[in-house]
Amino acid sequence: GENVEQHPSTLSVQEGDSAVIKCTYSDSASNYFPWYKQELGKGPQLIIDIRSNVGEKKDQRIAVTLNKTAKHFSLHITETQPEDSAVYFCAATRKLGTASKLTFGTGTRLQVTL
């Protein structure tokens, strides 16, 4: 089955600096890679995603890159703000009939300090 590894497990940056989180996956059938932000005691919220036919996608301060050959993808957050502090999860997705199976990384706890 699919295996997703995520690094680092914790990340502390100063406000205004950039943060980078990296993930690798094992199943070449995975074709959709979402990133979720989870705040304490809440469900994950999708913040950005990338399809397998795209190498990079950007949405304001957030960008994601995908290298299909190397099977890795990364989340980049620029100009970090205190409200970016949360746990971030990457996931690799493949189809299950009309549903889809997400395999999650183990999460990165991002702390943005003033």
Add this chain to the structure above:
Amino acid sequence: DGGITQSPKYLFRKEGQNVTLSCEQNLNHDAMYWYRQDPGQGLRLIYYSQIVNDFQKGDIAEGYSVSREKKESFPLTVTSAQKNPTAFYLCASSSHQAGISYNEQFFGPGTRLTVL
């Protein structure tokens, strides 16, 4: 106001008792999912359902059961056979669009189950 609701937010159960967690969605999504989250770990798939009256086991289905009698509802029962049930449980749903390969999953707020 569309979305996924889970109730209750906190649930306490005595060891040996079954307990049912509720998940309701008004997004008209066909597929629904249950995940378990443990501290310091990612989400793991328990069960999923592609359509009413159909469901399949995920990676960690032992000790759990589900039903899908209505499109908008997908309750999860944690049975006494689940050896370590204390966890944060998350429900999700996704739509199915013909010709679209990617289906974003939307998550509910979660239920924290504690076994005493």
